[in-house]
Amino acid sequence: MQLKNEKTNLLLINPEEMNQVDKIAMQYLPVLTLMENAGLAVARAIMQFYKPCKILVLCGPGNNGGDGYVVAHILANEGWPVKVASLKPPEKGTDAYKAFVQWNGDKTDFNIQSVRDADLVVDAVFGAGLSRDIDDHISSVLKAADHLVAIDMPSGVDGKTGIIRGYAPHAELTVTFCRAKAGHYLLPGREYIGKLVIANIGIPENILSELSINTWLNEPGLWELPIADVEDYKYHRGIVNVVGGGTVTGAARLSALAASSCGAGLVHIFAFGSRDLYLLTSPCFMVDEGDFTDTLQDKRRKVWVCGPGLTEDEVKISLINLIKTNKTIVADASALTKENFDLLKQCAVITPHIGEFKRIFGDFKDCRIEAVKKAASILNTVVILKGPDTLIASPDGRVAVNCHANARLATAGSGDVLTGVIATLLACGMEVWEASCAAVWIHGEAAFLHNNSWPNAMDLIHNLGKARDNGRYHVEK
Ligand SMILES: NC(=O)C1=CN([C@@H]2O[C@H](COP(=O)(O)OP(=O)(O)OC[C@H]3O[C@@H](n4cnc5c(N)ncnc54)[C@H](O)[C@@H]3O)[C@@H](O)[C@H]2O)[C@@H](O)CC1
Ligand SMILES: Nc1ncnc2c1ncn2[C@@H]1O[C@H](COP(=O)(O)OP(=O)(O)O)[C@@H](O)[C@H]1O
Numbered sequence: 001m002q003l004k005n006e007k008t009n010l011l012l013i014n015p016e017e018m019n020q021v022d023k024i025a026m027q028y029l030p031v032l033t034l035m036e037n038a039g040l041a042v043a044r045a046i047m048q049f050y051k052p053c054k055i056l057v058l059c060g061p062g063n064n065g066g067d068g069y070v071v072a073h074i075l076a077n078e079g080w081p082v083k084v085a086s087l088k089p090p091e092k093g094t095d096a097y098k099a100f101v102q103w104n105g106d107k108t109d110f111n112i113q114s115v116r117d118a119d120l121v122v123d124a125v126f127g128a129g130l131s132r133d134i135d136d137h138i139s140s141v142l143k144a145a146d147h148l149v150a151i152d153m154p155s156g157v158d159g160k161t162g163i164i165r166g167y168a169p170h171a172e173l174t175v176t177f178c179r180a181k182a183g184h185y186l187l188p189g190r191e192y193i194g195k196l197v198i199a200n201i202g203i204p205e206n207i208l209s210e211l212s213i214n215t216w217l218n219e220p221g222l223w224e225l226p227i228a229d230v231e232d233y234k235y236h237r238g239i240v241n242v243v244g245g246g247t248v249t250g251a252a253r254l255s256a257l258a259a260s261s262c263g264a265g266l267v268h269i270f271a272f273g274s275r276d277l278y279l280l281t282s283p284c285f286m287v288d289e290g291d292f293t294d295t296l297q298d299k300r301r302k303v304w305v306c307g308p309g310l311t312e313d314e315v316k317i318s319l320i321n322l323i324k325t326n327k328t329i330v331a332d333a334s335a336l337t338k339e340n341f342d343l344l345k346q347c348a349v350i351t352p353h354i355g356e357f358k359r360i361f362g363d364f365k366d367c368r369i370e371a372v373k374k375a376a377s378i379l380n381t382v383v384i385l386k387g388p389d390t391l392i393a394s395p396d397g398r399v400a401v402n403c404h405a406n407a408r409l410a411t412a413g414s415g416d417v418l419t420g421v422i423a424t425l426l427a428c429g430m431e432v433w434e435a436s437c438a439a440v441w442i443h444g445e446a447a448f449l450h451n452n453s454w455p456n457a458m459d460l461i462h463n464l465g466k467a468r469d470n471g472r473y474h475v476e477k
């Protein structure tokens with residue numbers, strides 16, 4: 001299993017880090033060589049995905065434009081009809097300028113008509129250097145393209161945040177270099193990328209390990225799931241405990257069922273009210289009632305889900321006592337309030353959706369990656385900010401961006417299911433951030449396994465065992 005390589009392949013670089021990488025890479029090979037390699041990679045991708053057609057390369061003033069001139073050169077040499085439209089020539093003396101002067105083919109104006117005259121537009125206007133919103137002239141020109149290939153980023157997509165700066169075209173294909181950027185995967189940017197090709201342009205790999213880049217795409221390889229071992233016994237597989245509400249019982253039952261279906265050795269529910277409904281839910285559950293503090297004496301019962309379906313009072317009683325007895329807590333739903341801020345500092349993982357996140361931390365101006373990193377650091381807790389592009393942040397600065405999910409997860413109780421998966425992976429001994437990342441992936445996989453219909457939370461639960469296995473086989477294949 002090539003876990004280490006898989007992990008570095010999943011690194012996501014932000015534009016500032018890419019800048020640092022460039023600076024160090026210049027000690028090994030000239031920027032012009034990197035630019036030529038980048039242009040070659042883009043030209044190859046275009047030749048792979050398109051038949052010869054009329055190409056217009058829209059070039060900006062920086063190195064993204066520089067890559068564009070190289071692409072134009074290569075495609076023209078291959079016999080494709082190519083025109084170049086420069087927004088503004090690069091500054092004299094720059095590497096992009098060297099590429100610019102080497103283009104001696106057709107030139108045309110940077111306007112809508114030039115775009116209409118072409119079959120395929122290559123967007124080399126801005127990449128990592130995008131520093132402000134795209135103006136109306138540039139956006140009207142980009143907007144006129146029916147088919148567009150983006151170099152590095154569709155111009156206007158912020159590489160760090162995925163936010164659209166004014167306007168961005170929808171690319172059919174985006175070719176980026178060295179590693180993907182977070183903006184390729186974060187919404188709304190992700191919707192503008194089309195097919196993503198990540199090209200090796202000769203940047204030495206050791207540079208990446210020298211910089212402490214700590215953002216990853218959440219895929220198997222980032223974590224390793226424990227396998228079922230011949231010597232397994234139920235306590236080794238792990239005990240998951242769920243605090244069950246006295247009035248609202250569905251959420252805790254979903255969490256417990258999820259744990260039971262994705263490999264927990266034993267699932268306990270503590271019932272604040274009657275045990276009956278919990279007992280009837282599954283013959284596999286152990287259900288306790290009575291004095292909560294008595295239940296906490298068993299040291300083997302370490303991992304607890306607290307929040308789903310609980311009233312404010314039930315949350316207070318359970319959280320305080322779980323913390324006093326040093327339990328590993330996954331906090332969700334009603335546990336996630338500003339009033340509980342200090343209590344959440346003692347939890348292992350919290351799983352807010354954006355509404356709950358704002359309820360705890362207030363509104364924020366930072367990009368979501370920065371906001372969730374800050375939240376994890378302030379609480380000293382792993383924070384899972386749920387949504388279509390869930391972010392998983394560790395207090396030590398690691399962040400994973402999860403794209404392995406689809407809108408079929410947007411169903412009542414889906415979040416409760418996630419808590420059961422996280423607790424299961426914690427209970428079998430995984431490190432907290434890795435368990436959280438793996439659980440989010442498995443949760444998404446459960447939805448993909450139901451791709452031909454609309455799963456409810458129970459359907460997701462039925463898929464969890466297979467989803468967990470797929471999280472391993474994906475790497476072992
Ligand atoms: N990462 C790497 O190792 C390599 C990067 N290369 C390319 O270099 C690019 C980054 O180059 P740069 O740092 O020069 O940046 P860009 O070429 O993306 O853009 C920078 C220029 O655009 C201007 N600008 C930015 N936003 C603007 C806006 N909204 N309206 C008008 N002007 C705006 C800036 O003032 C600056 O002149 C990458 O995207 C990639 O395509 C390649 O050349 C090969 C090597
Ligand atoms: N459009 C979407 N695409 C992918 N995942 C989604 C989408 N909408 C919601 N989800 C996922 O579904 C789950 C919903 O959780 P939550 O909001 O707590 O719902 P509930 O409280 O009903 O359980 C989260 O894991 C979230 O990431």
Ligand SMILES: [K+]
Pocket residue numbers: 064123124125126127150151152153154155
């Ligand atoms: K671009």
